[in-house]
Amino acid sequence: MNFGQWFGFVCFILSLFILWQIRFLLLLVFTAVVLATALNRLVKWLQRKGLPRRVALFCAISSVLVFLTLFIWLVVPPFSQQLQKLIEQLPRVWTKIDLQLAYLEARLPNYFPNFPTIEELLDQLPPIENLISGFFGIFSDSLTVLLQLLLIIVLTAMMLITPQRYRNAFLILFPSFYRQRADYILFQSELALGNWLKGISINCMFIGISSGIGLALLQVKLVLVHALIAGVFNFIPNIGPATSVIFPLSIAILEEPWKIFGVIIWYVIIQNIETYWLSPTVMARQVSLLPAVTLTAQIFFAKTFGILGLILALPLTVVSKTWLEEALFKDILDLWERRKKD
Secondary structure, three states, rough: OOOOHHHHHHHHHHHHHHHOOOHHHHHHHHHHHHHHHHHHHHHHHHHHOOOOHHHHHHHHHHHHHHEEEEHHHHHHHHHHHHHHHHHHHHHHHHHHHHHHHHHHHHHHOOOOOOHHHHHHHHHHOOHHHHHHHHHHHHHHHHHHHHHHHHHHHHHHHHHHHHHHHHHHHHOOOOOOHHHHHHHHHHHHHHHHHHHHHHHHHHHHHHHHEEHHHHHHHHOOOOHHHHHHHHHOOOOOOOHHHHHOOHHHHHHHOOOOHHHHHHHHHHHHHHHHHHHHHHHHHHHOOOOOOOOHHHHHHHHHHHOOOOHHHHHHHHHHHHHHHHHHHHHHHHHHHHHHHHHOOO
Protein backbone atom coordinates (compact mmCIF):
# COMPACT_ATOMS: atom_id res chain seq x y z
CA MET A 1 0.00 0.00 0.00
CA ASN A 2 1.29 3.48 -0.91
CA PHE A 3 1.01 6.60 1.24
CA GLY A 4 -2.35 7.64 -0.24
CA GLN A 5 -3.90 4.25 0.48
CA TRP A 6 -2.57 4.24 4.03
CA PHE A 7 -3.86 7.77 4.57
CA GLY A 8 -7.30 6.80 3.25
CA PHE A 9 -7.36 3.73 5.51
CA VAL A 10 -6.44 5.81 8.58
CA CYS A 11 -9.15 8.37 7.73
CA PHE A 12 -11.66 5.53 7.38
CA ILE A 13 -10.78 4.15 10.83
CA LEU A 14 -11.00 7.62 12.36
CA SER A 15 -14.39 8.13 10.73
CA LEU A 16 -15.68 4.89 12.23
CA PHE A 17 -14.36 5.93 15.66
CA ILE A 18 -16.06 9.34 15.44
CA LEU A 19 -19.33 7.77 14.30
CA TRP A 20 -19.19 5.38 17.25
CA GLN A 21 -18.65 8.26 19.68
CA ILE A 22 -21.69 10.15 18.36
CA ARG A 23 -23.87 7.05 17.88
CA PHE A 24 -26.59 8.34 20.22
CA LEU A 25 -26.82 11.61 18.29
CA LEU A 26 -27.08 9.62 15.06
CA LEU A 27 -29.90 7.57 16.61
CA LEU A 28 -31.80 10.76 17.44
CA VAL A 29 -31.29 11.94 13.86
CA PHE A 30 -32.61 8.60 12.60
CA THR A 31 -35.67 8.98 14.85
CA ALA A 32 -36.31 12.37 13.24
CA VAL A 33 -35.88 10.78 9.80
CA VAL A 34 -38.51 8.15 10.64
CA LEU A 35 -41.00 10.77 11.82
CA ALA A 36 -40.27 13.03 8.85
CA THR A 37 -40.75 10.08 6.48
CA ALA A 38 -44.13 9.29 8.00
CA LEU A 39 -45.32 12.90 7.81
CA ASN A 40 -43.87 13.37 4.33
CA ARG A 41 -45.94 10.44 3.04
CA LEU A 42 -49.04 12.22 4.34
CA VAL A 43 -47.91 15.46 2.67
CA LYS A 44 -47.34 13.66 -0.65
CA TRP A 45 -50.77 12.06 -0.42
CA LEU A 46 -52.34 15.49 0.04
CA GLN A 47 -50.30 16.81 -2.87
CA ARG A 48 -51.68 14.06 -5.10
CA LYS A 49 -55.13 15.35 -4.14
CA GLY A 50 -54.22 18.69 -5.74
CA LEU A 51 -52.96 20.72 -2.76
CA PRO A 52 -49.77 22.79 -3.06
CA ARG A 53 -46.76 21.65 -1.03
CA ARG A 54 -47.07 24.41 1.59
CA VAL A 55 -50.81 23.88 2.06
CA ALA A 56 -50.35 20.11 2.27
CA LEU A 57 -47.56 20.60 4.81
CA PHE A 58 -49.75 22.91 6.91
CA CYS A 59 -52.68 20.45 6.78
CA ALA A 60 -50.47 17.50 7.74
CA ILE A 61 -48.90 19.25 10.72
CA SER A 62 -52.27 20.67 11.81
CA SER A 63 -53.94 17.24 11.66
CA VAL A 64 -51.17 15.73 13.79
CA LEU A 65 -51.45 18.53 16.35
CA VAL A 66 -55.25 18.18 16.47
CA PHE A 67 -54.94 14.42 16.95
CA LEU A 68 -52.40 14.83 19.75
CA THR A 69 -54.56 17.48 21.43
CA LEU A 70 -57.66 15.29 21.34
CA PHE A 71 -55.65 12.31 22.54
CA ILE A 72 -54.23 14.24 25.49
CA TRP A 73 -57.63 15.74 26.30
CA LEU A 74 -59.83 12.64 25.96
CA VAL A 75 -57.58 9.65 26.55
CA VAL A 76 -54.72 10.69 28.82
CA PRO A 77 -56.83 11.65 31.94
CA PRO A 78 -58.73 8.31 32.19
CA PHE A 79 -55.58 6.45 31.23
CA SER A 80 -53.64 8.14 34.05
CA GLN A 81 -56.37 7.33 36.57
CA GLN A 82 -56.51 3.67 35.55
CA LEU A 83 -52.71 3.44 35.48
CA GLN A 84 -52.56 4.76 39.04
CA LYS A 85 -55.13 2.18 40.12
CA LEU A 86 -53.11 -0.55 38.38
CA ILE A 87 -49.97 0.49 40.24
CA GLU A 88 -51.89 0.48 43.52
CA GLN A 89 -53.13 -3.06 42.82
CA LEU A 90 -49.69 -4.55 42.07
CA PRO A 91 -48.67 -5.04 45.76
CA ARG A 92 -51.93 -6.99 46.31
CA VAL A 93 -51.09 -9.13 43.29
CA TRP A 94 -47.66 -9.97 44.71
CA THR A 95 -49.16 -10.73 48.12
CA LYS A 96 -51.69 -13.13 46.63
CA ILE A 97 -49.02 -14.84 44.54
CA ASP A 98 -46.83 -15.11 47.64
CA LEU A 99 -49.66 -16.76 49.57
CA GLN A 100 -50.31 -19.23 46.78
CA LEU A 101 -46.61 -20.08 46.54
CA ALA A 102 -46.45 -20.56 50.32
CA TYR A 103 -49.43 -22.91 50.10
CA LEU A 104 -47.75 -24.92 47.34
CA GLU A 105 -44.46 -24.91 49.24
CA ALA A 106 -46.21 -26.36 52.28
CA ARG A 107 -47.60 -29.17 50.16
CA LEU A 108 -44.35 -29.81 48.27
CA PRO A 109 -41.60 -28.87 50.72
CA ASN A 110 -38.85 -30.92 49.06
CA TYR A 111 -39.38 -29.70 45.50
CA PHE A 112 -40.66 -26.13 45.61
CA PRO A 113 -38.09 -23.30 45.93
CA ASN A 114 -38.20 -20.68 48.66
CA PHE A 115 -39.52 -17.38 47.34
CA PRO A 116 -38.78 -14.05 49.05
CA THR A 117 -41.56 -12.44 51.06
CA ILE A 118 -42.57 -8.77 50.91
CA GLU A 119 -40.69 -8.05 54.17
CA GLU A 120 -37.49 -9.60 52.80
CA LEU A 121 -37.76 -7.53 49.63
CA LEU A 122 -38.27 -4.34 51.65
CA ASP A 123 -35.19 -5.14 53.74
CA GLN A 124 -33.14 -5.28 50.54
CA LEU A 125 -34.14 -1.74 49.48
CA PRO A 126 -31.34 0.88 49.53
CA PRO A 127 -31.20 3.44 52.36
CA ILE A 128 -33.05 6.74 52.13
CA GLU A 129 -29.88 8.64 51.10
CA ASN A 130 -29.57 6.49 48.00
CA LEU A 131 -33.24 7.00 47.19
CA ILE A 132 -32.83 10.79 47.39
CA SER A 133 -29.80 10.73 45.12
CA GLY A 134 -31.70 8.43 42.80
CA PHE A 135 -34.55 10.95 42.67
CA PHE A 136 -32.21 13.69 41.45
CA GLY A 137 -30.77 11.22 38.96
CA ILE A 138 -34.27 10.56 37.62
CA PHE A 139 -34.87 14.31 37.38
CA SER A 140 -31.64 14.74 35.43
CA ASP A 141 -32.56 11.86 33.12
CA SER A 142 -36.01 13.34 32.58
CA LEU A 143 -34.47 16.68 31.63
CA THR A 144 -32.16 14.90 29.19
CA VAL A 145 -35.09 13.05 27.64
CA LEU A 146 -37.01 16.31 27.31
CA LEU A 147 -34.08 17.97 25.52
CA GLN A 148 -33.67 14.95 23.24
CA LEU A 149 -37.37 15.03 22.41
CA LEU A 150 -37.12 18.74 21.61
CA LEU A 151 -34.14 18.05 19.33
CA ILE A 152 -36.09 15.31 17.51
CA ILE A 153 -39.06 17.65 16.98
CA VAL A 154 -36.84 20.43 15.61
CA LEU A 155 -34.95 18.07 13.28
CA THR A 156 -38.21 16.53 12.06
CA ALA A 157 -39.64 19.95 11.23
CA MET A 158 -36.47 20.99 9.39
CA MET A 159 -36.35 17.81 7.33
CA LEU A 160 -40.06 18.00 6.55
CA ILE A 161 -39.93 21.59 5.29
CA THR A 162 -37.08 21.03 2.80
CA PRO A 163 -36.54 17.25 2.48
CA GLN A 164 -34.76 17.42 -0.89
CA ARG A 165 -32.01 19.69 0.43
CA TYR A 166 -31.14 17.25 3.22
CA ARG A 167 -31.33 14.37 0.75
CA ASN A 168 -28.86 16.12 -1.57
CA ALA A 169 -26.58 16.92 1.36
CA PHE A 170 -26.48 13.23 2.26
CA LEU A 171 -25.80 12.19 -1.35
CA ILE A 172 -22.73 14.45 -1.49
CA LEU A 173 -21.03 12.00 0.88
CA PHE A 174 -20.91 9.43 -1.96
CA PRO A 175 -18.59 9.51 -5.00
CA SER A 176 -20.09 11.30 -8.01
CA PHE A 177 -20.44 8.09 -10.05
CA TYR A 178 -22.48 6.43 -7.26
CA ARG A 179 -24.83 9.28 -6.30
CA GLN A 180 -27.60 8.30 -8.68
CA ARG A 181 -27.47 4.73 -7.40
CA ALA A 182 -27.41 5.97 -3.77
CA ASP A 183 -30.45 8.13 -4.49
CA TYR A 184 -32.29 5.03 -5.74
CA ILE A 185 -31.30 3.12 -2.58
CA LEU A 186 -32.60 6.02 -0.50
CA PHE A 187 -35.88 5.80 -2.37
CA GLN A 188 -36.09 2.05 -1.68
CA SER A 189 -35.28 2.64 2.00
CA GLU A 190 -37.96 5.32 2.24
CA LEU A 191 -40.47 3.00 0.57
CA ALA A 192 -39.63 0.11 2.91
CA LEU A 193 -39.71 2.39 5.95
CA GLY A 194 -43.05 3.88 4.93
CA ASN A 195 -44.60 0.47 4.34
CA TRP A 196 -43.35 -0.69 7.72
CA LEU A 197 -44.79 2.40 9.46
CA LYS A 198 -48.15 1.85 7.80
CA GLY A 199 -48.20 -1.83 8.65
CA ILE A 200 -47.08 -1.48 12.26
CA SER A 201 -49.63 1.28 12.86
CA ILE A 202 -52.47 -0.94 11.63
CA ASN A 203 -51.17 -3.86 13.70
CA CYS A 204 -50.93 -1.78 16.88
CA MET A 205 -54.46 -0.45 16.41
CA PHE A 206 -55.76 -3.98 15.82
CA ILE A 207 -54.03 -5.36 18.92
CA GLY A 208 -55.17 -2.45 21.10
CA ILE A 209 -58.82 -2.56 20.00
CA SER A 210 -59.01 -6.38 20.04
CA SER A 211 -57.47 -6.69 23.48
CA GLY A 212 -59.80 -3.98 24.81
CA ILE A 213 -62.89 -5.75 23.41
CA GLY A 214 -61.79 -9.11 24.80
CA LEU A 215 -60.97 -7.77 28.26
CA ALA A 216 -64.29 -5.93 28.36
CA LEU A 217 -66.13 -9.18 27.54
CA LEU A 218 -64.11 -10.97 30.22
CA GLN A 219 -65.00 -8.13 32.63
CA VAL A 220 -61.38 -7.48 33.57
CA LYS A 221 -61.00 -4.10 35.24
CA LEU A 222 -58.92 -1.19 33.86
CA VAL A 223 -59.62 -2.07 30.23
CA LEU A 224 -58.36 1.23 28.78
CA VAL A 225 -54.89 1.04 30.29
CA HIS A 226 -54.49 -2.62 29.27
CA ALA A 227 -55.62 -1.92 25.69
CA LEU A 228 -53.29 1.06 25.25
CA ILE A 229 -50.34 -0.82 26.73
CA ALA A 230 -51.01 -3.79 24.42
CA GLY A 231 -51.23 -1.53 21.36
CA VAL A 232 -48.10 0.48 22.19
CA PHE A 233 -46.03 -2.53 23.26
CA ASN A 234 -46.88 -4.28 19.99
CA PHE A 235 -44.58 -1.72 18.35
CA ILE A 236 -41.70 -3.82 19.76
CA PRO A 237 -41.91 -7.34 18.23
CA ASN A 238 -41.38 -10.47 20.34
CA ILE A 239 -40.76 -8.61 23.62
CA GLY A 240 -43.71 -6.20 23.59
CA PRO A 241 -46.62 -8.66 23.16
CA ALA A 242 -45.22 -10.99 25.82
CA THR A 243 -44.81 -8.09 28.26
CA SER A 244 -48.24 -6.52 27.67
CA VAL A 245 -50.11 -9.61 28.88
CA ILE A 246 -48.56 -9.30 32.36
CA PHE A 247 -50.75 -6.36 33.41
CA PRO A 248 -54.21 -7.81 32.64
CA LEU A 249 -53.05 -11.11 34.14
CA SER A 250 -52.14 -9.27 37.35
CA ILE A 251 -55.68 -7.88 37.64
CA ALA A 252 -57.22 -11.23 36.70
CA ILE A 253 -55.30 -12.88 39.55
CA LEU A 254 -57.11 -10.61 42.02
CA GLU A 255 -60.49 -11.53 40.54
CA GLU A 256 -61.78 -14.95 39.47
CA PRO A 257 -59.37 -17.76 38.48
CA TRP A 258 -61.14 -18.49 35.19
CA LYS A 259 -60.28 -14.97 33.98
CA ILE A 260 -56.59 -15.87 34.04
CA PHE A 261 -57.10 -18.56 31.43
CA GLY A 262 -59.49 -16.30 29.51
CA VAL A 263 -56.89 -13.52 29.27
CA ILE A 264 -54.15 -15.91 28.16
CA ILE A 265 -56.34 -17.59 25.52
CA TRP A 266 -57.61 -14.25 24.15
CA TYR A 267 -54.12 -12.74 23.87
CA VAL A 268 -52.85 -15.90 22.14
CA ILE A 269 -55.74 -15.72 19.65
CA ILE A 270 -55.26 -12.05 18.70
CA GLN A 271 -51.48 -12.40 18.48
CA ASN A 272 -51.84 -15.39 16.15
CA ILE A 273 -54.34 -13.46 14.00
CA GLU A 274 -51.93 -10.53 13.85
CA THR A 275 -48.91 -12.73 13.09
CA TYR A 276 -50.34 -15.16 10.54
CA TRP A 277 -53.09 -13.12 8.83
CA LEU A 278 -52.90 -9.38 9.45
CA SER A 279 -49.14 -8.85 9.10
CA PRO A 280 -48.81 -10.79 5.81
CA THR A 281 -51.78 -8.82 4.46
CA VAL A 282 -50.90 -5.24 5.42
CA MET A 283 -47.12 -5.70 5.11
CA ALA A 284 -47.09 -7.50 1.78
CA ARG A 285 -44.74 -4.87 0.32
CA GLN A 286 -42.58 -4.52 3.41
CA VAL A 287 -39.01 -5.81 3.51
CA SER A 288 -39.31 -9.34 4.86
CA LEU A 289 -37.28 -10.14 7.96
CA LEU A 290 -36.60 -13.54 9.44
CA PRO A 291 -37.72 -13.89 13.09
CA ALA A 292 -34.19 -14.77 14.21
CA VAL A 293 -32.82 -11.68 12.46
CA THR A 294 -35.45 -9.49 14.14
CA LEU A 295 -34.67 -10.86 17.62
CA THR A 296 -30.90 -10.58 17.09
CA ALA A 297 -31.29 -7.00 15.89
CA GLN A 298 -33.38 -6.12 18.96
CA ILE A 299 -30.73 -7.51 21.30
CA PHE A 300 -27.91 -5.76 19.42
CA PHE A 301 -29.54 -2.32 19.20
CA ALA A 302 -30.82 -2.51 22.78
CA LYS A 303 -27.32 -3.36 24.00
CA THR A 304 -25.79 -0.56 21.92
CA PHE A 305 -28.33 2.26 22.31
CA GLY A 306 -30.50 1.25 25.29
CA ILE A 307 -34.30 1.50 25.37
CA LEU A 308 -34.48 3.82 22.34
CA GLY A 309 -32.43 1.33 20.35
CA LEU A 310 -34.89 -1.41 21.32
CA ILE A 311 -37.84 0.72 20.16
CA LEU A 312 -36.16 1.59 16.86
CA ALA A 313 -34.60 -1.84 16.28
CA LEU A 314 -37.04 -2.85 13.54
CA PRO A 315 -36.88 0.33 11.41
CA LEU A 316 -33.10 0.32 11.79
CA THR A 317 -33.03 -3.28 10.61
CA VAL A 318 -35.36 -2.55 7.68
CA VAL A 319 -33.17 0.31 6.44
CA SER A 320 -29.94 -1.63 7.07
CA LYS A 321 -31.25 -4.63 5.16
CA THR A 322 -32.18 -2.44 2.18
CA TRP A 323 -28.71 -0.89 2.04
CA LEU A 324 -26.98 -4.26 2.45
CA GLU A 325 -29.02 -5.86 -0.32
CA GLU A 326 -28.58 -2.99 -2.77
CA ALA A 327 -25.08 -1.65 -2.00
CA LEU A 328 -23.24 -4.76 -0.78
CA PHE A 329 -24.91 -7.73 -2.46
CA LYS A 330 -26.01 -6.29 -5.81
CA ASP A 331 -23.30 -3.68 -6.38
CA ILE A 332 -20.27 -5.52 -4.97
CA LEU A 333 -20.69 -9.23 -4.39
CA ASP A 334 -22.86 -9.99 -7.44
CA LEU A 335 -20.60 -7.99 -9.75
CA TRP A 336 -17.56 -9.62 -8.18
CA GLU A 337 -18.90 -13.05 -9.13
CA ARG A 338 -19.58 -11.89 -12.70
CA ARG A 339 -16.06 -10.48 -13.06
CA LYS A 340 -14.58 -13.80 -11.89
CA LYS A 341 -16.59 -15.65 -14.56
CA ASP A 342 -15.46 -13.19 -17.26
